[in-house]
Amino acid sequence: MRPDPRLGAAVLAGKLAATASRGLGRGGGTTIPGDVALAIDPGVLAKLGAALPRGSVLVSGTNGKTTTTGLVAAALEASGERVLTNASGANLVFGLVAAAVAQARPLGGARADRAVFEVDELSLERAVLELRPRLVVVLNLLRDQLDRSGELETTARRIGDGLRRLPRGAHVVANADDPLVVAQCEGVEGVVYVGIDADDQLLDGVPHAADARTCPRCGAPLHFDRVVLAHCGSYRCTRCDFARPRPAVAVRRITAASLDRQRLELDDGTVLDAAVGGIYNAYNLVAAHAAATTLGVPAATVAAAVAGFRPRFGRMERLRLHDRELRLLLAKNPAGLDVVLRTADELGATHNYLIAINDLVADGRDVSWLWDVDFERLARSSHRPHVVASGRRAHDLALRLKYAGMAAEQVTVEPDPAAALRVLASRAAPGEEAVVVPTYTAMLELRAVAQRAGAVGAFWEQRG
Amino acid sequence: MSRPLRLGHLYPRAMTIYGDVGNVCSLRRRAEWRGIEVEVVPIEAGPADLEACDLLFMGGGQDRDQSGVFADFAEHKRASLERAVDGGVAVLAVCGGYQLLGHDYVDAEGRVLEGLGLLDLRSRAGDDRWIGNVLVEAEASMGLAEPTLVGFENHGGRTHLGPGLRPLGRVVVGGGNNGEDAGEGVVAGRVVGTYLHGPALARNAALADLLLSWVVGPLPPVDDHEVAALRQERLAAAGRDSRRRRLLAWRR
Numbered sequence: 001m002r003p004d005p006r007l008g009a010a011v012l013a014g015k016l017a018a019t020a021s022r023g024l025g026r027g028g029g030t031t032i033p034g035d036v037a038l039a040i041d042p043g044v045l046a047k048l049g050a051a052l053p054r055g056s057v058l059v060s061g062t063n064g065k066t067t068t069t070g071l072v073a074a075a076l077e078a079s080g081e082r083v084l085t086n087a088s089g090a091n092l093v094f095g096l097v098a099a100a101v102a103q104a105r106p107l108g109g110a111r112a113d114r115a116v117f118e119v120d121e122l123s124l125e126r127a128v129l130e131l132r133p134r135l136v137v138v139l140n141l142l143r144d145q146l147d148r149s150g151e152l153e154t155t156a157r158r159i160g161d162g163l164r165r166l167p168r169g170a171h172v173v174a175n176a177d178d179p180l181v182v183a184q185c186e187g188v189e190g191v192v193y194v195g196i197d198a199d200d201q202l203l204d205g206v207p208h209a210a211d212a213r214t215c216p217r218c219g220a221p222l223h224f225d226r227v228v229l230a231h232c233g234s235y236r237c238t239r240c241d242f243a244r245p246r247p248a249v250a251v252r253r254i255t256a257a258s259l260d261r262q263r264l265e266l267d268d269g270t271v272l273d274a275a276v277g278g279i280y281n282a283y284n285l286v287a288a289h290a291a292a293t294t295l296g297v298p299a300a301t302v303a304a305a306v307a308g309f310r311p312r313f314g315r316m317e318r319l320r321l322h323d324r325e326l327r328l329l330l331a332k333n334p335a336g337l338d339v340v341l342r343t344a345d346e347l348g349a350t351h352n353y354l355i356a357i358n359d360l361v362a363d364g365r366d367v368s369w370l371w372d373v374d375f376e377r378l379a380r381s382s383h384r385p386h387v388v389a390s391g392r393r394a395h396d397l398a399l400r401l402k403y404a405g406m407a408a409e410q411v412t413v414e415p416d417p418a419a420a421l422r423v424l425a426s427r428a429a430p431g432e433e434a435v436v437v438p439t440y441t442a443m444l445e446l447r448a449v450a451q452r453a454g455a456v457g458a459f460w461e462q463r464g
Numbered sequence: 465m466s467r468p469l470r471l472g473h474l475y476p477r478a479m480t481i482y483g484d485v486g487n488v489c490s491l492r493r494r495a496e497w498r499g500i501e502v503e504v505v506p507i508e509a510g511p512a513d514l515e516a517c518d519l520l521f522m523g524g525g526q527d528r529d530q531s532g533v534f535a536d537f538a539e540h541k542r543a544s545l546e547r548a549v550d551g552g553v554a555v556l557a558v559c560g561g562y563q564l565l566g567h568d569y570v571d572a573e574g575r576v577l578e579g580l581g582l583l584d585l586r587s588r589a590g591d592d593r594w595i596g597n598v599l600v601e602a603e604a605s606m607g608l609a610e611p612t613l614v615g616f617e618n619h620g621g622r623t624h625l626g627p628g629l630r631p632l633g634r635v636v637v638g639g640g641n642n643g644e645d646a647g648e649g650v651v652a653g654r655v656v657g658t659y660l661h662g663p664a665l666a667r668n669a670a671l672a673d674l675l676l677s678w679v680v681g682p683l684p685p686v687d688d689h690e691v692a693a694l695r696q697e698r699l700a701a702a703g704r705d706s707r708r709r710r711l712l713a714w715r716r
Contacts, residue, residue, distance in 0.1 A: 151526045152526065153526045213477045213478070214477065214478055214529060219529065219532050221477065221508075365595070365596070365616075366482070366595075366616050366618065366662065368482045368483030368484075368486065368616060368661065368662025368663055369482070369483050370483065370663075371483035371484075371485055371486030371489065371662065371663045371666070372480075372483050372485065395690070395693050395694035395697050395698075396694060398690050398693075398694075399666055399667075399690045399691060399694050400486075400663075400666070402690050403486075403489050403490065403493050403666060404489075413693070
């Protein structure tokens with residue numbers, strides 16, 4: 001590679017900024033180095049990407065990006081590759097640059113063989129143009145942080161814009177069960193569809209948090225034969241010929257389902273035995289499997305990597321605090337919160353919840369979406385659960401729970417995260433498991449509290 | 465009332481973004497807490513008998529869904545809605561539903577979506593989207609127990625009321641109808657239109673009770689301490705937003 005002084009300066013400055021940011025206690029320096037490096041060389045990402053011998057993989061979609069990125073990276077590493085990834089979930093362009101800079105050689109050469117990046121839906125097009133990825137995974141398009149992107153429709157189009165800019169020969173792994181994803185893949189070459197054909201955990205109707213009840217092509221109502229979660233399942237338009245495409249890789253059966261584990265049987269005979277539970281993770285698992293095998297990793301290697309994979313910060317993470325087992329289940333939007341509560345109620349049989357809702361930019365400033373969540377299900381639960389309502393919008397949550405039908409004694413309002421954790425611990429018996437469901441920044445706060453109590457390490461130190 | 469209170473939910477499939485369904489939930493629960501049985505009637509595309517309802521609610525939708533809804537309403541429901549409103553049915557229309565009540569909506573490409581012309585108001589797409597906390601002082605003649613409305617707006621549309629119409633209230637924080645005349649929403653008889661999206665009636669229980677009382681008469685009070693706590697917190701947050709916006713304006 002010819003020396004590129006500008007790139008070298010950008011990488012060095014980015015690395016220094018990361019060290020300084022960490023030294024100042026400003027977190028893990030997950031985006032500031034990106035700002036610095038981009039200011040010096042706007043082409044830094046394209047150049048660092050081009051230096052990777054095996055190119056890059058991008059993972060986008062509303063829910064499951066972090067877990068799927070981790071799974072794909074684990075599979076590629078198991079096949080002997082050195083993989084660069086944005087493990088701390090900083091998925092805007094600055095975050096990608098920061099991750100690339102951190103792992104580049106001082107003058108800009110590559111230490112890794114390939115990058116696997118999770119990318120925010122609205123940043124996908126730019127990431128595609130700069131990195132020219134060999135494969136893109138599109139997981140789902142659900143309602144998320146609407147105040148940021150305006151409308152889901154806009155987000156969907158932006159994903160489509162990214163896919164249409166892919167270089168020739170690139171592959172797309174896409175969720176066949178999500179009509180909004182499929183609509184964006186129309187006319188895109190190299191699409192490998194994945195889906196869930198198993199009837200083990202179906203819903204009895206399209207939940208309220210679903211966004212695609214009408215055909216993305218013609219606007220007529222969609223008919224669903226099966227609903228797996230939100231608006232994902234088997235569907236066809238009642239007017240035009242838009243319908244779920246047949247998946248190339250499908251989950252045929254799900255067994256041994258718990259919060260910690262599930263066993264997926266794929267229709268090609270592969271068995272994925274994973275330490276991540278929940279139907280939404282079944283989508284992440286089958287997508288990661290399809291992505292890794294499309295890139296040439298043998299199915300057996302993928303299965304071994306999946307078996308050894310442990311979820312990342314806040315995703316089904318387990319932590320011990322005040323002698324209680326806490327289960328951290330990140331939820332960022334109505335579909336995510338719906339499925340997390342359903343999973344906890346069906347599989348966990350817990351009585352004690354802490355739900356923490358923040359409204360910072362990373363969470364979405366508007367929390368109206370709480371009214372799209374099926375808290376009525378929680379109110380009806382035979383476990384008669386108790387909820388500690390916490391976070392900056394604890395009062396919105398408490399009111400929502402009241403209107404959902406929860407009795408006053410089933411809800412305690414405690415906005416402060418440390419105090420909320422103490423209330424949760426005081427309600428759960430020693431050794432009992434309790435479920436903590438935070439939005440993104442609430443998760444960071446709760447982890448920080450738990451960390452001060454010695455429960456977990458700082459998230460930017462975790463890797464794989 | 466011998467039969468249940470009928471709450472018509474217009475286009476629950478298409479016009480249901482941003483937690484609008486919280487308004488249906490609020491009306492239903494607040495009636496039930498007073499011992500009034502409620503039947504929620506989903507009303508989709510096609511002919512419908514709106515005058516058989518006591519209350520009608522319509523929320524906002526995504527642009528694609530909204531144009532289909534405008535067309536369906538004009539074709540199948542215009543006359544029925546006029547009869548319903550004349551007969552005293554209360555109506556709450558939010559965002560896209562509110563725009564539909566007027567003469568027309570001109571979108572960003574200049575296309576004209578014909579509205580119902582039920583109220584003398586017109587809407588057009590603005591240059592930017594207004595997103596943020598809103599505080600509105602409701603029109604005094606409505607006699608709201610708590611006249612300060614707290615909410616969140618998220619709309620690109622700008623609405624201008626005709627000379628004979630009154631806004632729902634005066635904007636204290638936020639954009640409101642058009643950012644020019646400080647008006648927010650509209651109130652005309654028993655018809656209320658607003659850009660306060662999401663669970664506006666949950667955060668403003670007095671407005672929910674006013675709509676219900678138009679239909680069933682005076683209502684006994686209920687325990688609203690959760691609403692009071694939320695409103696206190698929201699009022700403080702809107703104040704912070706307002707200071708931040710002023711600071712930003714000054715720095716520009």
